[in-house]
Amino acid sequence: MTIHDLDTPALVVDLDVMERNLSRMADYARAHGLRLRPHTKTHKIPALGARQLALGAVGLTVAKVSEAEVMLAAGEGDLLIAYPIFGTEKMRRLVEVARRSRVTVSVDSVEAARPIAEAARSAGVSIGVLAEVDAGLHRVGVRPEVFVDLLRGLAGLDGIALRGMAFYPGHIKNQDLAAVGVLSDLISGLVREAAAAGFELPVVSGGSTPTEWNSHLVKGMNEIRPGTYIFNDRNTIISGACQAEDCAATIIATVVSTAVPGQFVIDGGSKTFSSDKAAAEGFGVFLDAPDALFEKMNEEHGYVKHAGHQRKVGERVRILPNHICVAVNLHERIYGVRGEEVVETWTVDGRGKLQ
Ligand SMILES: Cc1ncc(COP(=O)(O)O)c(C=O)c1O
Structure with a gap:
């Protein structure tokens, strides 16, 4: 896979x-x-x-x-x-x-x-x-x-x-x-x-x-x-303790709507990323698309403003979350990859442990 x-x-x-x-x-x-x-x-x-x-x-x-x-x-x-x-x-x-x-x-x-x-x-x-x-x-x-x-x-x-x-x-x-x-x-x-x-x-x-x-x-x-x-995560980069290439975990999302000009919507919002803010603008960063600003979220929708390249519905994007710990807590499973190959699937056994 x-x-x-x-x-x-x-x-x-x-x-x-x-x-x-x-x-x-x-x-x-x-x-x-x-x-x-x-x-x-x-x-x-x-x-x-x-x-x-x-x-x-x-x-x-x-x-x-x-x-x-x-x-x-x-x-x-x-x-x-x-x-x-x-x-x-x-x-x-x-x-x-x-x-x-x-x-x-x-x-x-x-x-x-x-x-x-x-x-x-x-x-x-x-x-x-x-x-x-x-x-x-x-x-x-x-x-x-x-x-x-x-x-x-x-x-x-x-x-x-x-x-x-x-x-x-x-x-x-x-x-x-x-x-x-x-x-x-x-x-x-x-x-x-x-x-x-x-x-x-x-x-x-x-x-x-x-x-x-x-x-x-x-x-x-x-x-x-x-x-x-x-x-x-993005906060660690902002803190100066790591570089972008040291960030191991990203979220792959799909563009599900381009109906509003200057915007695309991805299939993840606060239920996927959490709403933790970073010291910089946005709820995460598109490492390969600097023109995109992840400016707003509902539970299932991520609103992304962009200045240039318009994505198509169905296109996939990759986002580095602001705060990875709270993002992991929201996912039932996460995947270990080498290059593009998925080589591990872990269930997040410690997620949602409130007590
Ligand atoms: C008590 C305590 N120790 C250690 C840590 C780990 O900190 P960091 O995620 O910055 O490595 C945390 C993070 O919230 C913490 O609350």
């Missing part, structure tokens, strides 16, 4: 590019003595998690207990749930994951950690936690001033193992070395403060795709969790 035989819209992954991205990151982490724990939110496919582990990743990252359940299939596991999970049903499922794999959860409060400790204690399983600090994104994580208080609170809970510290530098969206320097001072300062208070932090886990190649500049950090790097 070739890409021309695929029904559209279809999300295809160029395996040569993906494999280059995977090896480049694995080599970088190895060269700098950083443990690599890829976030699987981007691909959501155990077979790809298995490839990351085979290339030397120390374990995998997920955001949900249900994603952890899916990633158990990636192989001998060491899972980090990088999200402050809460709720009785989640605790029940977390304990089951912990029976089958080493598991650690990032938390930023004693309130979130206490039920984990209780569940682990009563089930007789071991669950670790990382104390999360806000490194500047202002999403989750305690303020740096009270980080040691969080460590003390977590250390006082019977049933969990305090394994270290977590942060996510999602506020650094470009190659801003000054911001990386500020981050480095913050993290190394907190590691020192923690040590002075009697807390060794074996794991200091951070990292992202925009900061991927600057990770070694963050003193004290010893584990990185990039996710998007496996495929890259």
Whole structure:
């Protein structure tokens, strides 16, 4: 089967590019003595998690207990749930994951950690936690001033193992070395403060795709969790962390209407691409058609304005999405290709896992 035989819209992954991205990151982490724990939110496919582990990743990252359940299939596991999970049903499922794999959860409060400790204690399983600090994104994580208080609170809970510290530098969206320097001072300062208070932090886990190649500049950090790097996307290009030729995943769509002058409509809208905006105009980019602007979407329609070449109904176009992780989540299956040959079909087992 070739890409021309695929029904559209279809999300295809160029395996040569993906494999280059995977090896480049694995080599970088190895060269700098950083443990690599890829976030699987981007691909959501155990077979790809298995490839990351085979290339030397120390374990995998997920955001949900249900994603952890899916990633158990990636192989001998060491899972980090990088999200402050809460709720009785989640605790029940977390304990089951912990029976089958080493598991650690990032938390930023004693309130979130206490039920984990209780569940682990009563089930007789071991669950670790990382104390999360806000490194500047202002999403989750305690303020740096009270980080040691969080460590003390977590250390006082019977049933969990305090394994270290977590942060996510999602506020650094470009190659801003000054911001990386500020981050480095913050993290190394907190590691020192923690040590002075009697807390060794074996794991200091951070990292992202925009900061991927600057990770070694963050003193004290010893584990990185990039996710998007496996495929890259338009946002990664804009961040300066990759070039267009490093983007592995694109969506093939078909032109279904040219009725409105100066416009063509493709057979994918927000149900196919998601409506994530990029720092640049449009909901994705036509790599081979710079005159085309993907300016608007309904659920099933993509509105594309063009200045020159008019497409014909039935013509196929290829679009690089703004944010590949949310696009993958919308697809039941994605296809691995070499050139035009479709050589792999993966079901996205981790899609739609909300709990
Ligand atoms: C907690 C956490 N860690 C790691 C990542 C991976 O970041 P990126 O996709 O930029 O590689 C994310 C992405 O949202 C995240 O939320």
